[in-house]
Amino acid sequence: DGGITQSPKYLFRKEGQNVTLSCEQNLNHDAMYWYRQDPGQGLRLIYYSQIVNDFQKGDIAEGYSVSREKKESFPLTVTSAQKNPTAFYLCASSRAGVYEQYFGPGTRLTVT
Amino acid sequence: EDQVTQSPEALRLQEGESSSLNCSYTVSGLRGLFWYRQDPGKGPEFLFTLYSAGEEKEKERLKATLTKKESFLHITAPKPEDSATYLCAVQAVAGSNDYKLSFGAGTTVTVRA
Numbered sequence: 001d002g003g004i005t006q007s008p009k010y011l012f013r014k015e016g017q018n019v020t021l022s023c024e025q026n027l028n029h030d031a032m033y034w035y036r037q038d039p040g041q042g043l044r045l046i047y048y049s050q051i052v053n054d055f056q057k058g059d060i061a062e063g064y065s066v067s068r069e070k071k072e073s074f075p076l077t078v079t080s081a082q083k084n085p086t087a088f089y090l091c092a093s094s095r096a097g098v099y100e101q102y103f104g105p106g107t108r109l110t111v112t
Numbered sequence: 113e114d115q116v117t118q119s120p121e122a123l124r125l126q127e128g129e130s131s132s133l134n135c136s137y138t139v140s141g142l143r144g145l146f147w148y149r150q151d152p153g154k155g156p157e158f159l160f161t162l163y164s165a166g167e168e169k170e171k172e173r174l175k176a177t178l179t180k181k182e183s184f185l186h187i188t189a190p191k192p193e194d195s196a197t198y199l200c201a202v203q204a205v206a207g208s209n210d211y212k213l214s215f216g217a218g219t220t221v222t223v224r225a
Contacts, residue, residue, distance in 0.1 A: 044215075098203055
């Protein structure tokens with residue numbers, strides 16, 4: 001089945017530790033995105049990539065980093081510089097152009 | 113800056129009681145407007161794309177419409193399984209190759225049997 005996978009589903013970390021969230025897609029989509037969702041707020045864009053080896057900052061990129069070495073993969077690292085990292089993180093992908101984005105199941109990150 | 117506002121924040125319906133959700137937007141130029149459904153703890157599920165004013169799309173009990181300033185998601189004779197948060201997003205003409213979406217905060221619909 002084609003789709004987007006995110007792992008793990010739940011992730012717990014101590015403050016001061018970096019953590020990497022995985023996102024893989026087998027839809028052959030060119031573009032991939034990372035969003036953060038907090039209660040009562042809309043999805044906020046962290047980073048996006050429209051082609052391999054290239055990515056752009058979204059609206060809330062501070063404290064996060066990404067890489068896009070393969071078309072299928074777009075991992076997100078939450079660094080210790082992110083002040084409020086506890087959130088629900090969603091990865092999405094789409095064809096290039098005015099097309100809908102398809103979302104993965106999400107990773108809930110809790111930092112204590 | 114692109115803005116997307118959804119109303120109401122929450123909607124409680126009796127099974128069979130039709131209603132509408134609103135998504136108003138302010139963008140420099142609209143490329144597309146997207147509706148998603150999100151169940152608790154899960155990723156959003158794509159429902160519809162609307163491209164121009166006057167366009168309508170339907171799927172089962174859901175119908176989405178678009179004007180120059182807003183979109184409506186009509187739920188006809190809802191069932192308890194229609195309970196979810198409905199998200200609206202717009203894709204604006206921010207740059208020739210920029211296809212990112214701006215999302216509203218969502219409307220949480222609860223349908224009671």
